[in-house]
Structures are given as structure tokens and as C-alpha cells.
Amino acid sequence: MQVMLADMVFALSEAVDLVGVDDDLHGRRVAVMAAECARELGYDTAHRWRLLHAGMLHDCGVSSTRVHANLVNEFDWHGAQAHCVLGEALLASIPVLADLAPIVRWHHTHWSAMPPGLDPDVARDANLIYLVDRVDALTAPSYGAPDYLLAKEASRQRIAAASGREFCPALVDAFLAVSRREAFWLTLERRHLTRYLNHAAAESLQGELDLAGMLALARAFSQIVDAKSPFTAEHSLGVARLALHLAQRAGLDQPTCARIEIAALLHDIGKLRVPDEVLEKPGPLDPQQRASMLCHSFETYQILSAIRGFDDIALWASCHHEKLDGSGYPFHFEAGEIPLPARIIAVADIAQALVQNRPYRGSMPDDAVMAHLQKLVANGLLDGEVVGLLDADCAASLAIARGAAASALH
Template identity: 30%
Template sequence: MGVQSREWSRESAEGIQAVRLSEVLGALSHALDLTEGQPAGHCVRACWIGVHVGRELGLNEAALWELYYTLLLKDLGCSSNAARICQLYLTDDLSFKRDFKTVGNRLPQVLSFVLSHTGLKAGLAERFRAVVNIVQNGGEIARELIETRCQRGAEIARQLRFPEGVAQGIQSLDEHWNGGGKPYGIAGAEIPVYSRIALLAQVVDVFHTSTGEAAARHEVRARSRTWFDPQVVEAFERVAGSPAFWEVLRSDDVETAIFALEPAQHIESADEDYLDDIAAAFARVVDSKSPYTSGHSDRVAFFADLIAGEMGFDEAGRRSLRRAALLHDIGKLGVSNEILDKPGKLDETEMAAMRHHALHSETILSRIRAFEGLARIGGAHHERLDGKGYPRRLKGDEIGRETRIISVADVFDALTADRPYRAAMPVSKAMGILEADIGAAFDPACVDALRRALDRIEGRQAQRGFA
């Protein structure tokens, strides 16, 4: 087999050494940036800003550790409202989310945003109905979208074993000092301090990245006592007086600087079991993006594991393969739900955007030393043996065995699950499609292994029914 298989085998044989949790989650935060429509590194930069503010406020080391991960993971729930945004606003969720972060609370700003972002590709009557619905019910719509996002983010933080302080910090991210935020309208000191800092850090990065330091500082002052805790604003002003703070924030080395910021007494390592949990948690983020992909990553991991078992993989190899299956589609967080959920055929531009998700997956996972093998699979799981796949048109032995397994598992699940353009297929029909493309798209050994595994399961079910 090719280089991919040899390198994977070495990883499986030796096992993956424990790595810093900050490295893993810092890298995966780039996936959250994608689905928020933010420039790469948004969560990392927000972490740089927020931790400095927290230190200036005098938070102790334990609190700084919780703040650090609240900032890196503040957007954990961001994928859960993407489909609903597309449905309500008839628009691209990525540009909607990106631009919404620059909108204040004043009615003219909000109305201008709604008119400029709602149903621009829809018919006039359909667009008019959508705008009227949003204007009439805007408060409740915003509360629903934010509540979904914040609650899901808090749930996933708990799944990642973070303490309740981190979960609550994520859940209250969009609350405002004056009580005008969402989803619960809590105010002042009722809002967790991590949330107060994270909201300010988020706004600073959005305006600094798009417009510059002066705009960021102006926006913070303008929102003091309405959005922002005035004490947090004062702490930020002191931090912002340092040219070195802005120099690092603008630099390509900000991610390295973030790893150095993790409180020394609380540096955590991610062992094998925790890496499994992280993969499962981020698979949940991915699958929340679309109602049609709910459970997809879990099922692909299940089918890939069945195939690997039939092909004689050892437990270490199967474990790594399950992780790869869980994270193979993480790049889809960068694809708009206008495309993911489209009921008809994609046009050339839409298809190009969809195909780019494989490279997104590879780029995100390649940032993590422990996931190097997974990155190659994420980038190649839509390649075909005949060289007609994407994104690199690999062929034959250029495609590793593990990638071939996940390709079969991925397509089998896609065929046997509901999609926006068709209902789920029976297993027999799906297997027929796979077998018809053996040698061109799919490895015969992988398809045969899936067939044997499914027959074995069906046989056991029949035996139980007979008994």
C-alpha cells in the first residue's frame, strides 16, 4: 500500500502518546471558526484577548484555566442552529453568522441587517413573507436560535468532561450586562464572569480582524454598560495599552502564544480515552449542522469498525479508524446549509464548495500531532480507485486501506439514510450500488467485508427471532 498505510501502521503499532489538551482543542477550534463564518483562528485570538483580560481582573490560576477553555470552545454549539437560520432567513448561514457579529442592538442596524441578508435569492413574495415574519417575531426568533446554540455548546462541553463553570460560561455567552441579551435576559453579576469576558473578546477580535485596533477599541467603549461589564472594559483598556498585545494578536504565531498562556499548574494531557471522547464530541458538532446528517459520523464509525474487524485489524488499528470515521467530515462545518440541505441537484459552484470540505477536514486535523493519520483520511475519503474522485484525483495504491474502508462506510450510510433529495434505500439496494462500483470507486475487499459483517448481524437477528 501507499505511504498513508505505512504511516498509519506505525501509529497503530506504537500507539499515540498523550498530547496537550490545549493543542488538540486549539486546533479543533478552527472547525468552529468555519461554521461561524469567521476567519481562521477566531477562537484562538479570542482566547489570547480574554485570558489577558482575566489576568488583569485578578482571576486565580484555576479560574484562568476554566476561562481559557471557555474561550477556545465558546462556539461549540454553533452548528446546531445553522439549518434553522437558512430556513428562516432564506440565506447562507455562514455569511449571515459572520455579519451578524457586527450588528448592535439599535433598531436601524437590526432592520438594515435583516433587509440585506434575508432571501436575496428567493422570489419577491417569498422574501417579503420571510422579512415580515422576522420583523414581527424577531425577538423570539433570535432567542430561539441563541438558546439552541448556547445549550448545545454547554452540553458538549460537559461531554468533554469540563467543569460546570466552563459549560455555564459557554451557555451565557450572549447575555448582556444590561439584561438585553439572550436567551434568558440575565444581567450584571448574574452573568458568569467567563461569559462576560468571552463576549468582549469575541467582539474585539471580530472588529480588530475586519477593521483594525481603533475600531475594536471604539466598539468596546460604545458597548460598555450595555453589552459589557464596565470592569471588564476597564481591564481590557489596560491590556490594550500594550503594543505587544496587539502585535501578537496580529501575528501568525498567536496560536503558539496561546499554548504558552495555559496556566502552568493546570496543563492537561489528552490520553487515548480522552482523544476518543474528543472525537465523539466533535462528531456531534459536525452532525448537528444538518438534520440530514444527524448520527452520520457515529454510523460511519460503526460500519468502518465492522469492516475493519472482518479484515483482521487489531484493536489499536480499529480505535484509530473509529476516530478517523468520527472526524472525517469535520470540514463540512465550512459548507453552507444552503448547499448541504438543498433538495435538488447542486450547480457547479455549489459542488465545488461541497468538494472543498475534504481539504478543510485535512487542514483542521493536520494541526494535531496525534491526528496526523486521521488528517490524511479526512482529505482523501472521497477519492476513487480509478482516479475520478476528489480533491486530488488519487488512484489505486495512492489511497490507503483505512481511507478505502471509510469511503465504503461513508457511502453505505449515505445510501441507507434519508437525504434532502431522496428517501433512505434498503440495505440490499445500497449494497448493489457499492458492488456495481467495485474496482472503479471501491476496494472489493472492503465491500466484501461489509457484506460479511451485515450478513453476520442479520443471521444473529434471525436466530434471536427464531429463539
């Protein structure tokens, strides 16, 4: 099984942008501005695409809607470095994207404060991402407004005023030159942005990812999802470990087990759009908050289905809240429409959540977890055979869900 690297990067960058909730294009606008400034600077094609990809993933260390709000609403936020460090670590763990890690690490550092020993090329690239990132923060409130083009002058003046201190003078000059053109700003509107990025996807990152590469990407991005709340720490990893264990016990072949693991790692990626306060609420959700939660599995489907070759994985991942009687979401599939891998992930998702501490309850003991799962089976909601696999190996399975013996699976 192989997929195009560009498909994975573009789809996962869409997930990163979901953290903006009401504005889900920040990373992609930054990417396009960086690529256009790189063109103005005369950079070669490979360099331009590297900056495009760095822009798309520059905020991969952000999963909190609160942190994202600070980053886009304040020009220079004192807490910005934390997500740069996390983003660097995530990208460094993915061999095919490791060259972007140092750019992300320094993309909120003032030009005058760059470490003396840092590679000059890395410093300039990181500073360019910082510059256009701040341009987007300045301009975002005006996108879509009738006088949108009028707002560009204030942004240009603010960037010019920071030349030599926050931003490299040569980069400021390039930005001021390219941003004189209305086309630069109009390309950032949604429909034009999509066309630009579709063209970029056809030209950049044309390599294929093998299974090991896909797993590395999936594990890294599962960490972003799990970092969204202290109550979901390692949830995706735990679900993936347990789903893989159950799939192996069910006798499924190795390629199917591997795809189940990837689907389980990414099953909650759509949850990045759910506000922090909803995930961390200690009591029942109100109707509006519940509606926000009901969207997340469909967001997962939309993101993953954009990856060619991921049809099964997208379906299995997005069906983790479907029920055999058709009462689940987002598709209201009934038993005959829910494949076995999706049933396995659904059981693993519930079991792992039950053994975690959540804002409204503590971790449940093994017997209580099994009693809850068996009740769901009796009510026609979960697959009894899958729950039976877990029950027959309960202590070991739930230990895996809690994080024990994880090293034995990889």
C-alpha cells in the same frame, strides 16, 4: 496511544472557527482577548488559560453558517442562547473540558440577567467571554484595513456604554485599560495571533489524553458536524459505527480499530466550512458550490494533522473521497497509496449516506445500496473486499449504519 490535550483542543477550535467561512479566526481572537483581560485583572496562570480555552471553544455549539452570521453581525441576537445550551452539553460530555461547560452556557447572558444562584466566578468568566465576543463582532469588519486601529475607539465606547447592564463594570474597566494599548489590537492580526497561540499551546493543557478521552472528544465534535444540517444528522456517528464493524470483521487489531473509529467520527469535520445552502441544496451543485465541497476533506486533513500522533488518523479521515483509480479527491491517490483503514471509511461513508434521507432523495433500501456499491467496485473505485465484508453481513451492517444496535459497539 496518547496525544496532548492541547493539540486536540487547539485543532478542534480551528474546526469550530471554520463555520465563519470567510472569517476563520473569531474563536481564537476571543480567546486571546479574554486571556489578556484576565492578565489585566490579575488572574493567576491557570485561570487565564481556562479563559483562553473557553474563548477558543465558546462557539462549539454553532455549526450553521446562518447562525454564525447572526452571532457576529448582530450585537445582541435573540436566538443566541440555543448554541450556548448545546455548547454546554457538548463540553459537559468531555470530562477533561467539563469545567468550561458553565462558562459557555452563560456567555451570551447580560450581567444584569445572570441567575441569582450562579457561582459568581462562573458568572464573571462567562460575562468576560461575552464582552470580548461582542468586541470581536464590533471590530471584525475592520481587521486588515489600513485604518484598523481607528476602529477600536468605537468598540471601546460601545462596551463602556453597556457597563452594569450587559457587562460587569469591573470587567469593562479591565477591558478599557488593556485595550488602550495598540499591542492588544495588533495581536489579533493573523500572524501575531498564531504566534501567541503557539506559545499558549506550549504552556497550557499539558496533560495527555488516553484513548477513552480521545473518543469522548471525537464523539462530541462529530455531533457538531452532524448538527450542521438535518440531512446529515448522525452521519458521522453512523459512519464510525459501520467502519468499526467492518474493521472488526476484517480482523484488524483493537488499537487499529479504535483509530479507525476516531478517524471516521472526525472525517467530515472540514465540512463545517461548507455553507448551509450547499449541503441542503435539493438539486445538483453548480461549479462554485462543487468547488466548496471539494475543499472539505483537505480541511479535515489540515485540522487533524496538527495533532501530534494523529498522522494515520488524519490520513484515513481525509481519504474518504479518494478512489482506487485516482479520480477521487483531495489528493488523487491511487490504489497503492490508499491504506485499508481509509478504504473501510470510504465504503462506510458511502453506505451510510445512501441509507440516510438527503435533500435530493430518500433513504435507499438494502438491495439498492448493495447494487450501488457493487457498481462502484466494478468501475474500479471502491475496494471489493471491503464491500464484500459488508455484503456478507448486509442486513446487520446497514442496520448499524442506520443507527440500530449502536449500543452493542460501545
